[in-house]
Amino acid sequence: MTEMGEVVLELTDVVKTFPGVRALDGVQLEVRAGEVHCLLGQNGAGKSTLIKVLSGAHRPDEGRIQWLGEDFAPANPQAAMKAGIATIYQELDLVDDLSVAENAFLGHEPRRFGFIRRGHMARRTREILGGLGHGEIPPRRLVRSLPAAGKQVVSMARALSHDARLIIMDEPSAVLAHDEVGNLFRIIRELTGKGIAVIYISHRLEEIREIGDRVTVLKDGRTTAANLPARTTPTRDLVSRMTGRTIEYVFPEPSTKDRGEQLLRVEGLTRANEFADVSLTVHSGEIVGIAGLVGSGRSELLETIFGARQAESGTVRMGGRALRPGSVRAAVRAGLGMAPEERKSQALLLGEPIYRNITLATFTGYARGGFTNAGREVAEANRIADTLDLRPRDVRRPVRTLSGGNQQKVVVGRWLLGGTKLLLLDEPTRGVDVGARAELYQVIHDLAARGVGVLLVSSEVPEVLGLADRVLVMREGRVVREAPAGELDEDTVLDLVMAGSLQAEEVTL
Amino acid sequence: TSNEEDEPTGAQTVAAGGNANAAPGTKVTIGFSAPAADHGWIAAITNNAKAQAASYSDVEFKTVEAGADAAAQRAALQTLIAEKPNVIVLLPHDGKELNSFGLSAMQAGIPVVNLDRAFPDAKAYRLQIKGDNYGMGVSAANYVIAQMKAKGVSAPVIGEIAGMDELELTQERSKGFSDTLAQAGFRVANRRAARFTADTGQQEAASLLQALPKMDALWNHDDDQGIGVLAAITQANRKEFFMVGGAGSKAAIEAIQADSGVLKATVTYSPSMASSAISLARLIGQNKGMSDLVELQVPKEITLASETITKENASNYLKLGF
Amino acid sequence: MTAQAAPAPVKEPEKPAEKRSWWRDDATEPLRRNLGLVAVLIALIIIGIITRPDLYSDGTWVRNNIFTILELASVIGVVTVGMTFVIIGGGIDLSVGAIIALAGVWSTTLATQDYGAGGMIFCALAVGIGVGVVNGILISYGRLVAFIATLAMLVAARGLAAQISGKQTQVSGNTFINDIAANDFLGVPLLVYILAAVVAGGWVLLNRTTFGRRTVAVGGNVEAARLAGINVKRHTLLLYALSGLCCGIAAIMLTSQANSAQAAMANLYELDAIAAAIIGGTLLSGGRGTIIGSLLGVIVFSTITNLFAINNLSTEVQNMVKGGIIVAAVLVQQVQFKSLSLFISRNKLTTSN
């Protein structure tokens, strides 16, 4: 992989404007056959826009794209696919009510006289899924019934269903857990081994170190550094080119102060097929982390504690008083807040201004006699925007126009307002860039210092270990280990997390 | 109803020049409004009025279309007032709903001729000319009763296909029918309400025929929807009963005359009343009376009799069919 | 996966079962909804039997009654197939009734009738498709909201139909056309064959062709469809043309039934068709629906009408009861749905332990 092939893709001075903003402002990029070319940049730097230009979803306003030595201007996604460029988009772009196979082959179904060759299509899909290490996903199941990770696999299968010479992956690992990421890297290596070029976008620097060959850094729509060696460029350099400053990627010191009084007490919480007999406590000022594989039931657990799902048995107590099961309102009244996992479908009013999204759970508190107080809301939202370094800072803009990571900040920001006593965070840093991530860590830490309890779910083990005072490890819906963060290290946690699945594989094989 | 003739037959208008009143007099502007025609009878009303007005050299005829409901008709009439007509001839969507318009127009000094759907308030119109909905039901029932007596059927199964059920006129027709049947000890076995269109007539008739596997007589309120009713009867291959129509369309009268199917009679509710309304409105505008009457003014109310057309007299009525 | 002692992490054979349980829930939902509708149908028939045992005791009558119900359902059924496609594709077509009227009126003008049955059928289909294409162009290329574009078309097409017909009821003198509704083949009315053919065609189109699958994609996630290279605009246009085609077929059927056509025919069929599709499980926001569900929805409605007729209910009581039945039908589907899924999940628990 050290010797790279010829240049397949070359972008010069590419510009793309949206009404009122230059998302791309002169981008240079050079990709060679058989390499993994990483794109790095803060939230909103223009990475997704760039790949949408390449995949024919957007048309550039200016600049030149050369593909395989020829000028290239895909008029639509179909044209880009025909030319051999396949894309895995950041937002899952699947159709819920089509099957796995139909999604994989959407737009280029194998057919005869307009009839889909269903058998053929299912076979090809099974092959591709098998190649991805997910032969267990039946091609004829509806995508609707897959969890996020399964959908990501289908997105990948779709990209592989084309005979592509360049595959673009926009934060494919964001919804994947540790073992799945390893699997993804194996596939990427197979692809590059065949001379296929890969553009890889991720906010996780350690991934880029592991899989990347060269790195191009974007900042505010401009290329600030091109073709840096992925493995050897110092982190400090990368980060300063991304952000214009340096960030120590460290976790805040765990607070030494004593635990406060007990806030949350969950006992014997159970939902069939999701999680069983979960008991846990969170104290005021304490950060409790939950580690586990995708599908281990952590999201469901959080949603059940929050009242968004109804437990089949077990109790949730807040400050000693039992919460009414299945009532989000009761939970919010008792001082719980939750940043859910899927921001677009679960958390945001995309067409509404940022400030209204930030105050969605609290606007009643600023209202007087039923009349809202917009001035107060904007002021509070601005405060949150400052705290989280939201970009752009203008809180009257619709959330829809924010980049993915900045949308995530809005979701988290919502619960930093008001009298939240206990915060449930489900993958709070998914898709958040390194700079903002450090800020988010600091915010979480400050909250805890102020006496807020935090229950944190994350698929990134270092994040859980670094932030939490106490860690629960979940596997297949059960808590298999609980320990102070200091007593665990990454390998121990991964062992705990994986044990079950390894055994399961033995059983299946 | 016939495809060929959009124009009313000559017989549905009064020939100008027939009597002394026909001589041209002072110029009269007649404003006219009727609901949007969505079936033959209403279309015939409008066409008759137009044709009658055209036959007078001293009449200027202004129509406003009345749209879909009473509210729309009120709005349309408001603009008609602005045109300052001498007389307004009005077939309201609903007499009661437009009563207040009649009152205000009369108060403003514009005589209102109410066509067919009565205003409850006598002050709301100068002349009311209408068909006899209740009488239609009576005539149909009388024919049915006579036939049953003749055949010696003592407990006949009688079906009824009504028109739009939310209209009062439909209620009156049905009431006349069932009241009269009751006097003979008969009753309606099943009643379906169609919507004055052939396709709804077919559908309701198909349902009715299914509900009454054996039937002796059927009354259908409207000959236009009767096209569909007859189609349903043909499709169900039923002929054990006879049918009485309503309103008196040309096609129905021809069928009765030919005696080719189940349709044996129809009871009239003639759209020719529109022609009469225009003639009388002209006289009101010219401040004249009806020349056959002694009175110097046109009377206040005229109700047409509902006649029964059978094979025997069909030829007389053919010219009045619409 | 539940009910296992926590400190026994060894031997966890339910992993494969759990993996399968990822996609446990939703795949059978349409089936269960349809079963719910069948249950509603059976209930309606039982009510019929209870209220009119005299009629239901006659075998020939029952057989005839089934065909009467199906014939009553046939025209709306054909329209609903087209409507189902449009709604699954993320749109709505309020103009179906008006298209039927325009196609019916146009194909029964004296001029058209001169060309015979072939000419009339061609005319109805051409008018249907033509109006559908105009709808499609307005919506896909003119970027009008479907609700508004087809509402405008509703108004305009009925106006044009009234203009053409001179607001008269136009009698069809063509025996071939009129016989379609009057005749049987092997004891089954021809209209029922037409309905069956359209439903079968619709099912194949939706489930077995790229057109159908892309319809789901366009309605379910238009952005995903676009990114997958589907020509969304052209597809949208085709959907409305398809709906128009169904209306053309329905116009012939209705003309044949009524032996005539007029501008006010097929009044409010749009509401009936949309309601049938939605009762049948089609999502009003697009992306999901089945042809069989829509067919069952139509049949439920015509069975209700039939039930009212054989019991001689007055219009106002009919309406009140009908409202109640609609609500009950939907609730039954939900109960059905819940209890069955409960049953399934309980079943799952016992098998997986």
Add this chain to the structure above:
Amino acid sequence: MTAQAAPAPVKEPEKPAEKRSWWRDDATEPLRRNLGLVAVLIALIIIGIITRPDLYSDGTWVRNNIFTILELASVIGVVTVGMTFVIIGGGIDLSVGAIIALAGVWSTTLATQDYGAGGMIFCALAVGIGVGVVNGILISYGRLVAFIATLAMLVAARGLAAQISGKQTQVSGNTFINDIAANDFLGVPLLVYILAAVVAGGWVLLNRTTFGRRTVAVGGNVEAARLAGINVKRHTLLLYALSGLCCGIAAIMLTSQANSAQAAMANLYELDAIAAAIIGGTLLSGGRGTIIGSLLGVIVFSTITNLFAINNLSTEVQNMVKGGIIVAAVLVQQVQFKSLSLFISRNKLTTSN
């Protein structure tokens, strides 16, 4: 520990002009749509002036005509305010016309009329709210699709109205009620005041209260609203009750205009109200809409009707032209939108460079 601005380079001052332009585009879209509708209105009036200069040359007539248009718009306008809330909240209410009929009929029974104007008004409002609450319960707690639940209510409420009225037109003998439509205050008809009051109330409710904010949240993303602690079910119920209340008010207005009520009154008002709301920029899928836009939508429709009346178009031509005007009106809004945003962005480029 974080954020140590070590080399602290170039704190780019983020072009302020560009910043503002970001949202300008989106935030002003409703405004631009409404300007588009105003343009349509002006065009309609100009057509009126051109076609009937005789009428438009008379000042009193013009003044009266404006009030005629507004009175024509008043009933539908009130209904549309309620409908706008329901649609923004992610629902739809097909039963508005039926609620008006039921409320109108109930409040004009002889028994109710005995209680005088107060009793009649109370009855109409209570019936409206009551039916709305039933709708709301079916939809939020019974989990019925709004389209089906309110369609069922449409059918049932009209049936009940027919039952109560015995299918007769019930004359209102109450002069107070009848005078509402007949009288002016300071030269402006009372009905116009009522419309203005409802529109103003609706605007405040939508834009300045927590109720309005919840409506947008529930319609925009129901899951997000739920997870933010909003009681979605109760709010949904309230939305339909609000729509019912508007129908109750409209029932009084319509009864006053017609001096009577009957089961068939307010026929198809649901389509008119939905169409007006959508023309006014309300998203049929919820989450977006303005009261002013809906009002303009209603006024556009009644101006069209007025234009037809003063030009004495025949119904069929009216309908054809109306379809065309609706399409044109929506297209004008889009053109307006595009050219303006083009203008703005061009402007932007020059200022930011």
